[in-house]
Amino acid sequence: MSDSGERLAINSDQDVVRVRQLVRTVAVAVKLSLVDQTKLVTAASELARNTFVYGGGGSAEVTRVDNGRRQGIRIVFADEGPGIADLDLALTDGYTTGGGMGLGLSGARRLVDEFAIDTEVGRGTTITVTKWCR
């Protein structure tokens, strides 16, 4: 069960900031704890930047979700970029192709409750993350 989400394009640095701010607003609205808000916004920032830098741009859709017991937020990052050839490697701490710290994907995964990735070389990458209220 979920409301229809809000969708933002990610085509620039400013868009990454906008995604952060939207996620923060929704996180406050579903009453995530301060630490959980911070974790989710940080994860969103990492993934939004990945979408922009590696995916060549794409979008983020932020949705409030409710599984009957708890409220939460789901964010779907989608791009039509080159995709990820070796997923295991990309999820390893310290691995990077973009000159970052190599913590984007693996770090973001540790900051959320649910993390799903769907990628195909040449087609693009879709990452879905969810964080539930405790």
Add this chain to the structure above:
Amino acid sequence: MERVPVLKIGDILLVSIQIDMEDQVALQLQEDLAERIVVTGCHGVIIDISALDIVDSFVGRTLATIASISRVLDAETVVVGMRPAVAITLVELGLSLPGIRTALNVELGMDLLARSRAEEYDDEQDDESDPVVVNES
């Protein structure tokens, strides 16, 4: 594009980040600081991040780079005012910010800079005056 102001207070450059920085703004700050350290001849940099509600790996990396650059330019960098939630998140993210000195607030940061500066000069003086000090035992 917005710019983060760099203030000179005595021997210290103070940067207080008050905005949600775009990546370009962070890189600009890195450049501005390097320039200001050279121009002013300051030996300490304090970066106040108490207004930041998140620090992601990009900002973390920028802070680490600033610290390294300023060290090369003979200036010590202290990052102050990190919020608890931000620190907890950074630990979870796996970012330990090696090489960055931190303090709880600007005042403690200034103490830290003054102390490490004093130690640096004390050591040098001690080395020189070592043979003379005999009466202390």
Add this chain to the structure above:
Amino acid sequence: MALSSEGADRFAALLEENQEALVGAWNDRVVETLRGRLSRTELHRQTGELRRAFQLALAGGATSLADPSAAELRAQLSELSTSRARQGFTATETAVSVFAFKEAVLESLPDDASVLREYIAFSTFVDAAALFTFDSYVQVREALIADQAEQLLELSTPVVKLWEGVVAVPLVGTLDSARAQVVMERLLQTLVDTGSPYAIIDITGVPAVDTQVAQHVLKTVVAARLMGADCIISGIRPQIAQTIVALGIEFGDIATKASLADALRYVLGKTGQSARKPRER
């Protein structure tokens, strides 16, 4: 079987005519079940108000408890549940207080078989009211329990200022993951609020730790470092030391001291040393 509107009218009239007798009979029954834990005056006030609320609801044409005209009655019922729950009465005792109303009404009913049908319908109405009380009683109790759990969490996690620039958290009792998290967040916040660069986490009163709790403590130490503060862990019991080693948890370069006193001495030594350096510029 639902109450008809004529039935509602009739009972409204009945409740008004016999109010003195009704409240009296009602009180007599309830007093037995409460065994003197509530004063008669207090009870008299409650039943009096409830009777009035029932009468108003019925006079307003309420045929079921959900009707808008029964809003005042519902409010009275939940107020009753709240006060009973807070005073420590059981759910049964609370519901019986409402059920007893039926018997009181039955006594003042004319000896006439024709009203029996309506009485049964009325009785269903009171049953619904009693169930409503039951529900709100449970809600109030749950809220109470949640409040107490929170208070307990606060009680058990004091962060105290030990010295200028030194705070301590004496941990007592079993630490579960949730509590460890709360304590650690509070510790970090206290560091900021008091501007204390040193924290001592004393675990003398902790009987056991598991991997998760140890991880929480370790993460807190690292987080405190990121913020510019140092943590010292004191009072590690021999069993806990064994667990830590057996679990392969790396304490790395985190300072550990045998007792809180040792930890404080260690911190003062560190600050004392730096304080001896001239601070004037």
